[in-house]
Amino acid sequence: xxxxxxxxxxxxxxxxxxxxxxxxxxxxxxxxxxxxxxxxxxxxxxxxxxxxxxxxxxxxxxxxxxxxxxxxxxxxxxxxxxxxxxxxxxxxxxxxxxxxxxxxxxxxxxxxxxxxxxxxxxxxxxxxxxxxxxxxxxxxxxxxxxxxxxxxxxxxxxxxxxxxxxxxxxxxxxxxxxxxxxxxxxxxxxxxxxxxxxxxxxxxxxxxxxxxxxxxxxxxxxxxxxxxxxxxxxxxxxxxxxxxxxxxxxxxxxxxxxxxxxxxxxxxxxxxxxxxxxxxxxxxxxxxxxxxxxxxxxxxxxxxxxxxxxxxxxxxxxxxxxxxxxxxxxxxxxxxxxxxxxxxxxxxxxxxxxxxxxxxxxxxxxxxxxxxxxxxxxxxxxxxxxxxxxxxxxxxxxxxxxxxxxxxxxxxxxxxxxxxxxxxxxxxxxxxxxxxxxxxxxx
Amino acid sequence: xxxxxxxxxxxxxxxxxxxxxxxxxxxxxxxxxxxxxxxxxxxxxxxxxxxxxxxxxxxxxxxxxxxxxxxxxxxxxxxxxxxxxxxxxxxxxxxxxxxxxxxxxxxxxxxxxxxxxxxxxxxxxxxxxxxxxxxxxxxxxxxxxxxxxxxxxxxxxxxxxxxxxxxxxxxxxxxxxxxxxxxxxxxxxxxxxxxxxxxxxxxxxxxxxxxxxxxxxxxxxxxxxxxxxxxxxxxxxxxxxxxxxxxxxxxxxxxxxxxxxxxxxxxxxxxxxxxxxxxx
Numbered sequence: 001x002x003x004x005x006x007x008x009x010x011x012x013x014x015x016x017x018x019x020x021x022x023x024x025x026x027x028x029x030x031x032x033x034x035x036x037x038x039x040x041x042x043x044x045x046x047x048x049x050x051x052x053x054x055x056x057x058x059x060x061x062x063x064x065x066x067x068x069x070x071x072x073x074x075x076x077x078x079x080x081x082x083x084x085x086x087x088x089x090x091x092x093x094x095x096x097x098x099x100x101x102x103x104x105x106x107x108x109x110x111x112x113x114x115x116x117x118x119x120x121x122x123x124x125x126x127x128x129x130x131x132x133x134x135x136x137x138x139x140x141x142x143x144x145x146x147x148x149x150x151x152x153x154x155x156x157x158x159x160x161x162x163x164x165x166x167x168x169x170x171x172x173x174x175x176x177x178x179x180x181x182x183x184x185x186x187x188x189x190x191x192x193x194x195x196x197x198x199x200x201x202x203x204x205x206x207x208x209x210x211x212x213x214x215x216x217x218x219x220x221x222x223x224x225x226x227x228x229x230x231x232x233x234x235x236x237x238x239x240x241x242x243x244x245x246x247x248x249x250x251x252x253x254x255x256x257x258x259x260x261x262x263x264x265x266x267x268x269x270x271x272x273x274x275x276x277x278x279x280x281x282x283x284x285x286x287x288x289x290x291x292x293x294x295x296x297x298x299x300x301x302x303x304x305x306x307x308x309x310x311x312x313x314x315x316x317x318x319x320x321x322x323x324x325x326x327x328x329x330x331x332x333x334x335x336x337x338x339x340x341x342x343x344x345x346x347x348x349x350x351x352x353x354x355x356x357x358x359x360x361x362x363x364x365x366x367x368x369x370x371x372x373x374x375x376x377x378x379x380x381x382x383x384x385x386x387x388x389x390x391x392x393x394x395x396x397x398x399x400x401x402x403x404x405x406x407x408x409x410x411x412x413x414x415x416x417x418x419x420x421x422x423x424x425x426x427x428x429x430x431x432x433x434x435x436x437x438x439x440x441x442x443x
Numbered sequence: 444x445x446x447x448x449x450x451x452x453x454x455x456x457x458x459x460x461x462x463x464x465x466x467x468x469x470x471x472x473x474x475x476x477x478x479x480x481x482x483x484x485x486x487x488x489x490x491x492x493x494x495x496x497x498x499x500x501x502x503x504x505x506x507x508x509x510x511x512x513x514x515x516x517x518x519x520x521x522x523x524x525x526x527x528x529x530x531x532x533x534x535x536x537x538x539x540x541x542x543x544x545x546x547x548x549x550x551x552x553x554x555x556x557x558x559x560x561x562x563x564x565x566x567x568x569x570x571x572x573x574x575x576x577x578x579x580x581x582x583x584x585x586x587x588x589x590x591x592x593x594x595x596x597x598x599x600x601x602x603x604x605x606x607x608x609x610x611x612x613x614x615x616x617x618x619x620x621x622x623x624x625x626x627x628x629x630x631x632x633x634x635x636x637x638x639x640x641x642x643x644x645x646x647x648x649x650x651x652x653x654x655x656x657x658x659x660x661x662x663x664x665x666x667x668x669x670x671x672x673x674x675x676x677x678x679x680x681x682x683x684x685x686x687x688x689x690x691x692x693x694x695x696x697x698x699x700x701x702x703x704x705x706x707x708x709x710x711x712x713x714x715x716x717x718x719x720x721x722x723x
Contacts, residue, residue: 277560391646406561407647424550427564430524434559437525441558 001381009274010033012268015260018240021120021257022064025247028191029060029122030112038125041145041152044246045316047181047335048188049160050212053250054205055192057128060121061139061247062098069097070292070414072117078104079371079415086186092137093414096143100423101114111178124149126195127288128188129156135385138163152202159183159336161343164358170347174340181336186290189332197352202331208250209331213338216254216317219245222262226309231272233312235285235308237275242314251343281373281435287312288378288386293413294419297428304432310370312362318342326339356400359393364401365381373442374405407431446502448699451517451689453510455662456658458482458548459685460490462501463692465537469601470685475510481575483514484716489526498716503699503709506705507693515714521694523687524552524562526673530690531654532557534680539650539691542669542677543686544640544659551644561644568606571639573658575608579632582612582626594630594664611635630664637668644673654678656686 024153031260040052042059052059069075075093078100083089085103087096101120105113129142132385142154159181162170189200205323226233243263244254267437268274283301285308291297298308323341328334346358348363353361363375377390377396394406405426445464452459459495462469467577469553471490476482483506491498498516504516507526514520523543532554532589536614541684549571565571580587596601601623615628636659653675659665660683670677680686 193491367573401553403560408563422509423564426522430522430559433525434561435524437558 015237015240030060041127049249050208054152061339066097067292068093095141127154131158161340182333185332206331218258225265228269230308232268234275235311236315275307283374284372285311289413310366316425340365376407376411405434448695449504450688451506452508452688454508459688461688461692476634493577503695505695507691510709526687526690528554529688538654540653543657545657547688580669591663597626603631603635633664637672641672658684
């Protein structure tokens with residue numbers, strides 16, 4: 001039984017339309033069969049979005065569905081289901097939540113699951129996995145899923161980018177990584193062609209990639225409006241407004257959403273409307289996925305006069321011109337360059353500051369540009385990829401930049417048993433006092 | 444004329460009140476108990492009696508600790524992190540790292556000139572807190588106050604490998620049945636808590652001087668174990684339980700004086716010395 005929970009307000013009207021977006025994505029996976037379309041289990045930030053869109057494959061995003069389950073505080077039944085088959089609680093809870101859901105759906109014959117949050121996901125015709133450097137569970141998650149969906153073919157590609165080494169010039173290496181990533185994407189296309197029985201329309205793919213580039217640009221233009229004082233939107237909303245970029249890239253709906261958000265933020269700035277009244281402290285959400293069941297904590301920050309004009313999480317794009325991408329007529333090669341440069345374009349800056357790291361350099365850049373007084377990380381225990389590096393990032397930030405107040409919240413993305421609201425708020429209170437003291441000292 | 448200020452620290456296990464003028468005028472330490480929300484006023488009354496003052500003599504009051512929101516007569520609430528830093532700095536000004544081992548949590552605080560630079564807290568597991576020692580003392584039938592002294596007579600601390608309090612209790616009783624000596628077991632329990640606390644506090648990049656506060660500071664066995672794990676001596680303030688309440692009282696004084704200097708009067712709570720009504 002889902003726990004009763006008060007609704008969470010968002011600051012922008014545009015963000016309030018996001019639940020409809022997410023429901024629409026889930027519903028599309030259930031309707032796909034009637035429309036003769038194929039459904040693929042898909043994983044975010046994998047470079048395969050445009051391939052799926054160009055081939056009319058409907059993506060079913062496990063990370064989104066698990067987030068919905070968590071936000072509705074209704075994930076426990078799936079976590080327990082997975083645990084009953086020996087999946088450890090310390091594994092990625094996005095993975096275990098969706099695997100638990102798959103187990104339930106298969107027991108019910110593979111159709112719709114009656115009590116699934118927002119209808120659940122449709123049974124996939126294929127699994128398009130992609131591990132990446134940013135998420136190690138995604139090597140095994142698709143394979144573990146196949147254990148329950150024996151007839152569903154799996155593709156697990158991976159797109160790498162050069163690791164950061166301050167003594168090494170990555171520019172020489174990039175082209176090799178791009179070549180590898182392009183080939184991975186080409187294999188993905190072949191896999192999709194085989195299992196859809198359709199040929200890729202390369203002109204259509206190129207158009208979709210061009211639309212994605214424009215969406216990336218518009219996203220950044222929109223989010224940079226948040227530099228205003230008071231900021232017209234904070235991370236509490238951004239954890240919603242990331243949906244079109246993250247789950248609907250390459251669609252006109254995503255582009256139109258950010259146009260609407262851009263217009264609304266401009267209007268708010270013109271009216272001097274902020275998130276907190278008065279806005280006393282500006283913070284950066286520097287790393288970590290949020291606790292989807294506790295998004296109301298952003299409002300708790302707001303109630304203390306603290307706002308987040310910027311976050312690293314789900315800002316998975318950059319202005320295309322800033323990436324200085326080489327010209328190519330191959331849309332797959334373009335995606336590969338965009339992916340590699342997205343990560344490496346902080347490397348030169350990081351190299352110039354002894355002891356720094358690209359992730360830290362990115363945080364410093366945002367602190368400076370968005371005029372932040374404090375830094376908040378969220379260490380989600382089941383998200384190893386981010387959890388593991390947070391203390392190192394925090395230490396490096398203090399060492400190479402300045403003694404700025406840092407709060408490391410602890411919890412999880414889906415597993416609510418990791419969370420204690422009273423203690424979390426107590427930490428936030430103490431942190432705000434430290435930020436207040438810091439601001440007074442700096443002034 | 445001397446102005447008086449009060450700090451009320453309602454912790455999970457102990458409630459502390461300090462009345463401060465030009466120094467500590469009164470301090471009261473007592474168990475928080477299950478009815479603490481109703482009892483804050485009674486503890487304050489005791490402190491006022493000890494200080495030979497009336498409630499009206501207090502110029503400003505700050506409440507801190509987990510129960511701080513349940514002190515209706517407090518003029519402001521401030522977290523225990525800020526208050527511990529402030530209080531400890533007044534007692535031991537050279538300290539840069541504070542380790543607080545309380546009844547149901549443990550904390551590490553880095554301070555600079557009495558201000559909090561950063562902090563870490565363990566509030567999700569009893570294994571690094573005073574509660575762990577309480578449960579083990581109960582299991583072994585050793586009075587809590589004797590645990591520290593007893594552990595100093597150990598020749599080889601027992602290894603307590605379970606990090607979960609419930610499983611560790613089972614492990615301790617098994618080892619006792621297997622013939623392990625009481626001092627070795629108690630020393631092992633202290634090492635287990637010290638290991639957890641040290642790994643928490645090391646996230647702060649510890650700088651000396653290091654001080655320990657909270658109920659854990661009253662356990663000499665735990666203090667020795669912590670010194671070993673941290674690799675440095677640990678200072679103990681004269682009364683390690685009152686640093687939070689003292690910090691709250693000093694902060695009350697600073698706030699009051701800041702307002703006065705600017706020719707203003709700080710806003711006061713409209714509630715007099717009365718009990719909270721939350722459960723009525």
